[in-house]
Amino acid sequence: MITEGLVHVNAVVPTEYGEEFLAWLRAATESAWSDTDDWSLEDFRAAGLIGARWRRGTRWTGGLTHDEIDTIERHFELQFPPDHRLFLQILHSTTPWQRGAHYGNGRDLGIFERPGFYDWRYEEAEIRRARDKALDGVVSALDIEDGYWSPRWGARPVGADERRAAIERLVSAAPTLIPIFGHRFVVPTDPPAVLSMVGTDIIVYGANLRDYLLAELRDVLDLGSSWQPQRQTTPIPFWDDLI
Numbered sequence: 001m002i003t004e005g006l007v008h009v010n011a012v013v014p015t016e017y018g019e020e021f022l023a024w025l026r027a028a029t030e031s032a033w034s035d036t037d038d039w040s041l042e043d044f045r046a047a048g049l050i051g052a053r054w055r056r057g058t059r060w061t062g063g064l065t066h067d068e069i070d071t072i073e074r075h076f077e078l079q080f081p082p083d084h085r086l087f088l089q090i091l092h093s094t095t096p097w098q099r100g101a102h103y104g105n106g107r108d109l110g111i112f113e114r115p116g117f118y119d120w121r122y123e124e125a126e127i128r129r130a131r132d133k134a135l136d137g138v139v140s141a142l143d144i145e146d147g148y149w150s151p152r153w154g155a156r157p158v159g160a161d162e163r164r165a166a167i168e169r170l171v172s173a174a175p176t177l178i179p180i181f182g183h184r185f186v187v188p189t190d191p192p193a194v195l196s197m198v199g200t201d202i203i204v205y206g207a208n209l210r211d212y213l214l215a216e217l218r219d220v221l222d223l224g225s226s227w228q229p230q231r232q233t234t235p236i237p238f239w240d241d242l243i
């Protein structure tokens with residue numbers, strides 16, 4: 001039984017990933033978001049900052065049922081690891097979308113919106129775009145004549161067509177990338193790790209989901225130096241070669 005319950009926001013961060021930790025995270029983040037300021041374009045311009053920010057009143061949308069998760073897995077042809085399923089059951093996604101500022105046309109600062117934690121029911125286009133962009137970025141970065149090539153991948157094909165085909169086979173056989181937020185992806189290791197990926201600029205953003213969520217929401221939670229991430233020790237086939 002997944003319990004909702006009230007959690008004291010100032011309580012010590014639960015040390016183990018599970019229902020208690022996720023309930024604490026919901027209470028702590030929603031309390032912080034209730035007091036955050038919504039920035040206008042002038043606020044971004046005055047601060048000299050770009051990027052997205054959480055908005056006042058951001059909240060978690062609430063959990064998915066087992067049946068809903070099963071349906072999503074079939075539709076997207078993937079399988080969530082158990083820890084990720086628990087996250088989807090209790091928290092799932094955030095609303096409203098984040099708002100930020102960027103130089104969209106290269107000259108003028110403008111406002112944009114983007115999803116926070118993805119909603120698997122209503123944000124299919126954004127989820128597929130995030131995964132496709134990550135995979136295309138890896139293939140394109142490796143598919144240059146003097147690009148990186150791990151000895152573990154066998155002999156590097158000389159011909160461009162053969163090289164691209166080999167890269168696409170490697171990427172296709174690698175552990176599935178499951179979008180969770182922006183360019184962060186859960187990989188189904190045990191425990192599931194989270195990668196941050198822009199082309200072949202890939203880092204482990206969380207050795208497990210507890211570490212990842214604390215890292216992603218560190219500023220919201222105002223953790224300071226009270227929390228230190230664990231070191232990644234679980235092997236991640238193929239992706240380890242690019243980290």
